[in-house]
Amino acid sequence: MSEEPSMDIDYVTNLARIELTQEEKDKFQSQLGDVLKYFEKLQDLDVEGVEPTAHAFPRFNVWDEDVSKEGFSSEKALKNAPKSRNEQVVVPKVVE
Amino acid sequence: MDSNSLISKTATELSGELESGNCKAVEIAQAYLEQIDRVDGKVHAFLHRDDDDFLAQAKDSDERREKGETLGPLDGIPVCLKDVISVEGQPLTAASKILQDYVSPYDATVTRKLKAAGAVIGGRLNLDEFAMGSSTENSAYGPTRNPWDLERVPGGSSGGSSAAVAAREAPLTLGSDTGGSIRQPASLCGVVGMKPTYGMVSRYGLAAFASSLDQIGPFSQTVEDTALLLETISGHDPLDSTSYPTEVPSYSEFLKQKHEPCTLGLPKEFFGEGMDDEVRTAVEKAIEFYKGKGYEIVDLSLPTTDLSIPVYYVIATAEASSNLARYDGIRYTSRSERAENAVDVYAKSRGEGFGEEVKRRCILGAYGLSSGYYDAYYLRAQKTRTLIRQDFERAFEKVDAILTPTSPTPAFKFGAKSEDPISMYLSDVYTISTNLAGLPGLSVPCGFTESGLPIGLQLIGKAFDEGTLLSIAHDFDRELQFGRQAPNLED
Incomplete structure (x- = not known):
């Protein structure tokens, strides 16, 4: 991590599944480069042997009884879908 | 009772008026609707209103009271929610076009609890899109303006929630705090705002930003009101597996008891460069106040403070x-x-639907989690987070609470930081480490600048010890009551 941090903006926007305009790409490339430079601070500290913290307090998996519960009706669950038909979400063709 | 006098009251006072029959919940609701009509064109705290529903809830409250079936001190009191908290049948935009x-x-758990307490749930409050920002400038529906100076930001991301209380458009509101999003806007708008311990309040029904850091919390004019709202929304919830199985005491009863002065710590890293002089003076006055009350003040060090912003932005964006x-x-x-x-x-729906800061953060987060960078960024940030947490654990062996300013500066002007992400990120420098350590923190108004901008004092407490934290803040607030002062929004 000694070289200047930089980001392949096309590669990462594809990972994030966000389409950007060329103007946004240019702007983000420079702004995020600055942010990554700022993050370099993290490399200064010795964290050898330190356990990572995912949550501030220890959390454990919670099990529920294996019984069915009342949930949303499909009508209610689909109410916000941009397109739906026959109690299902309609999407563009996925398989050629 | 005339409407101006109603909207200047605290929730606790309104509750008393309702109980003694001096006013009706419908009158209170109407008084707030009139105030919103009067000032929200300038402030723009609200994204959506449903006045008929609001008045119908108030009418239900009055009917309960007539029958002697009142549900508690919040019955008939308006509470408005940041537009990331679900209310069944109402919109939730998260201030995003998407x-x-x-x-x-469905209702969020906090909404369900408020309804069970008889609270009258009002309009939807503005924020930075998906709670990402420190100024409310990132709302897709236009910024909220600071009621104390309409040329300045209200802070963020819960800027609508803080501005609505400051402009007397609601006695109580809820926001969410991931890195300071309740405390910083509370400070900039001159109201009380509190982030509870992580796990104290259920996140079920909150549009998630960073799940290991997000907490819902109250805004109000006084610490007493914050205690009342906090005890209503807190508690373990089977629908949120990160909510903590702990008893919720009655904080408002706790505040009525006598408390001995305790020990407050001043972390030297929070009092260095970058702090506005007037903020420093106001906070020093607050320290003198506590000394005068018999509190012991000790210096301490939180050496990892300057790493909290990079750690936060790696973890939160991931x-x-x-x-x-x-x-x-x-x-x-x-x-x-x-x-x-x-x-x-x-890709296209997200490209069209998300605003700039949300895109920036999602891309940054995807980068930090991507193959080849995970160890250098995300894992390293999580390890550093452990050290930040341990710094606080050591500090709390010596002190009962930590006292700092909430924000390094008072409210800044629109556009001052919006094109420079790092300078915007730095405005959360005093609030972020609290979230990383999961601790409760609150901002209480502690004075004004010469030009009349509010200044906030931050108190950080021990995990799950909200009572002590509130009692320390209440010692200051009940005497000085800076949050009771209202801005002049007349033409």
Whole structure:
């Protein structure tokens, strides 16, 4: 991590599944480069042997009884879908 | 009782008026609607109102009271929610275009608890899109303005929630705090705002930003009101597996008891460069106040403080990039008209629906989690987070609470930081480490600048010891009551 941090903006926007305009790409490339430079601070500290913290307090998996519960009706669950038909979400063709 | 006198009251006072029959819940609701009509054109705290529903809830409250079936001190008191907290049948936009047509199909747990307490739930409050920002300038529906100076930001991300209380458009509001999003806007708007311990309040029904950091919390004019609202919304919830199984005491009863002065710590890293002189003076006055009350003040050090911002932005953006993957144009968000295949639906709907800061953070988060960078960024940030947590654990062996300013500066002008992400990120420098350590923190108004901008004092407490934290803040607030002062919004 000694070289200047930089980001392949096309590669990462594809990972994030966000389409950007060329103007946004240019702007983000420079702004995020600055942010990554700022993050370099993290490399200064010795964290050898330190356990990572995912949550501030220890959390454990919670099990529920294996019984069915009342949930949303499909009508209610689909109410916000941009397109739906026959109690299902309609999407563009996925398989050629 | 005339409407001006009603809207200047605290929730606790309104509750007393209702109990003694001096006014009706419907009158209170009408007084607030009139105030919103009068001032929200200038302040723009609200994204959506449903006045008929609001008045109908107030009428129900009055009917309960007539029958002697009042549900508690919040029965008939208006509470407005940040537009990331679900209320069944009401919109939830998260101030994003991508959720412009979304209607919540269920109540958040905090909403359910408020309804069970008889609270009258009002309009939807503005924020930085998906709670990402420190100024409310990132709202897709236009910024909220600071009621104390309309040329300045109210802070963020819960800027609508803080401005609504400051402008007397609501006695109580809820916001969410991931890195300071309750405390910083509370400070900039001159009201009380509190982030509870992580796990104290259920996140079920809150549109998630960074799940290991997000907490819902109250805004009000006084610490006493914050205690009342906090005890109503807190408690373990089986629907949120990160909510903590702990007893919730009555904080408002706790505040009525006598408390011995305790020990407050001043972390030297929070009192260095970058702090505005007037903020420093106001905070020093507050320290003198506590000394005068018999509190012991000790210096301490939190050596990892300067790492809290990079740690936060690595962790929060990583969690956000994962959480916001659900806004995919498929199930419940708007879908791009230009999309021709499935991947297109994701990329184009998100490209069109998300604002600039949200895109920036999702991309940054995806980068920090991507193959080859995970160890250097995300894992390293999580390890550093452990050290930040341990710094606080050591400090709390010596002190009962930590006292700092809430924000390094008073409210800044629109546009001052919006093109420079790092300078905007630095405005959360005093609040962020609290979230990383999961601790409770609150901001209480502690004075004004010469030009009349509010200044906030931050108190950070021990985990799950909200009572002590509130009692320390109440010692200051009940005497000085800076949050009771209202801005002049007349023409």
